């Protein structure tokens with residue numbers, strides 16, 4: 096369990112992290128979202144003990160990071176932003192070094208290194224110097240280093256940045272597969288990633304938490320939440336009639352035309368107060384005997400929520 | 409009565425056992441921490457040899473040692489079988505070569521962002537500082553060791569006092585440690601290796617010059633004797649020249665060790681204070 100209480104970080108006049116508090120329990124995968132410069136990396140640096148908080152504290156399984164840094168650092172695997180690694184080393188020697196620092200020995204060390212290499216697909220570049228690796232492979236080395244000792248807490252700063260789609264998929268399944276017995280905090284700019292791996296998301300901007308909830312809860316804040324898209328075929332002179340009849344339905348607030356050409360109509364229909372209206376509309380469509388081609392409900396769009404929350408005014 | 413005695417004895421025994429256990433636990437813990445420094449040390453030392461730095465440094469070091477000794481030092485004309493010209497140039501050799509070695513110690517970690525990786529591993533800053541410093545020091549020891557052909561030739565040409573030579577080597581290594589500790593500290597201040605190099609040269613130069621007759625004369629004209637002595641006692645030259653005459657004075661050893669300790673301590677402090685800048 097990771098507990099963050101009233102965390103604050105000041106860089107001169109700039110407040111990078113402003114009084115942030117949250118807890119993450121075992122089994123949770125927390126996604127950190129926020130615009131550039133929001134304070135995501137700074138928060139992670141304080142959790143991992145690289146930066147000392149200006150105020151507030153971080154405890155990991157009961158140990159305070161400032162008072163008991165070694166106890167905490169032993170439990171954490173950390174992928175810093177940009178996945179730094181020693182350029183003159185090879186992935187093989189680098190992982191060996193990390194394993195030794197982590198106190199792994201003998202058979203245990205060998206098997207953990209081997210397993211990690213397999214998990215992040217590093218076999219092909221094991222003996223090439225890190226300096227000459229492509230960006231994606233560098234990221235994978237950083238990831239390997241973080242998960243090597245099978246830590247209780249994983250802090251990953253943009254873990255899939257720079258990976259190809261296959262690797263992204265693999266890393267996400269790796270995270271999901273490890274999630275059960277770990278606390279995982281990751282930051283990302285890819286909103287679909289939040290859907291794919293996170294059980295919870297926190298949106299921060301200018302150092303403050305603006306939203307905290309499951310991806311579904313966040314989506315529910317979207318104005319698209321429960322909006323219905325309907326596409327149907329109809330002769331041209333019916334268009335106005337159809338539009339009016341939709342607007343007259345009691346649950347409907349407004350309607351936006353996505354397509355209105357000679358034979359195909361497509362509308363996005365927004366409900367009043369985000370109540371579900373799909374039932375009402377499909378009933379109506381059946382009664383009017385419209386030739387419906389497509390009818391579906393929006394869950395809400397995370398990117399739209401993100402934008403509306405993080406842009407002021 | 410007897411019963412009481414027994415129980416107190418038992419208590420004492422138990423207490424002793426627990427003390428022994430505690431001691432052993434502590435010993436094991438210390439061993440583990442020392443092992444961490446050893447792991448860091450090996451990685452650092454290997455990284456010198458993974459890049460051209462090691463080879464360039466060693467070749468230049470040997471080349472300059474040779475030039476200084478045989479040409480500038482009038483090695484042959486002196487017709488004396490000793491290595492004092494060789495050693496008397498070491499402060500000047502180190503003045504430019506050691507900063508070139510020490511400049512990367514921390515500046516490179518900052519620049520490449522690996523400092524974040526290193527300092528979030530379960531090690532203390534002191535351990536990191538020591539591991540890196542010892543690696544750099546060991547590297548200079550290797551370079552110094554490779555000057556042995558000069559020692560061989562002086563033995564071939566005459567009958568030098570080899571004890572004096574050994575002590576001089578020791579003194580030279582200690583002085584190199586002093587230079588490196590200063591360099592480590594200054595390297596911790598910046599992510600720019602060129603800046604680290606230049607500032608280190610200047611600071612080291614001050615530590616050499618403070619023992620120079622010219623500088624001391626300048627002060628002795630007006631400053632009280634005690635200040636002049638203090639200034640000169642800070643000098644590498646004063647202490648190194650004593651050792652390179654073959655005299656091991658405890659005070660010279662203490663000087664170098666406390667100098668190294670002081671600068672390394674400051675290194676750790678600076679890194680703790682400005683890790684992220």
Ligand SMILES: Nc1ncnc2c1ncn2[C@@H]1O[C@H](COP(=O)(O)OP(=O)(O)OP(=O)(O)O)[C@@H](O)[C@H]1O
Pocket residue numbers: 106109111129130131132133134135136137138176684685
């Ligand atoms: N060492 C530092 N000194 C001064 N300011 C800093 C320092 N590190 C970060 N900042 C500032 O703190 C703020 C938060 O930065 P941070 O790196 O945490 O953002 P982020 O949310 O990770 O952004 P990104 O999405 O771009 O990675 C930024 O305004 C940044 O300029």
Ligand SMILES: [Mg+2]
Pocket residue numbers: 135136137176252
């Ligand atoms: Mg960041």
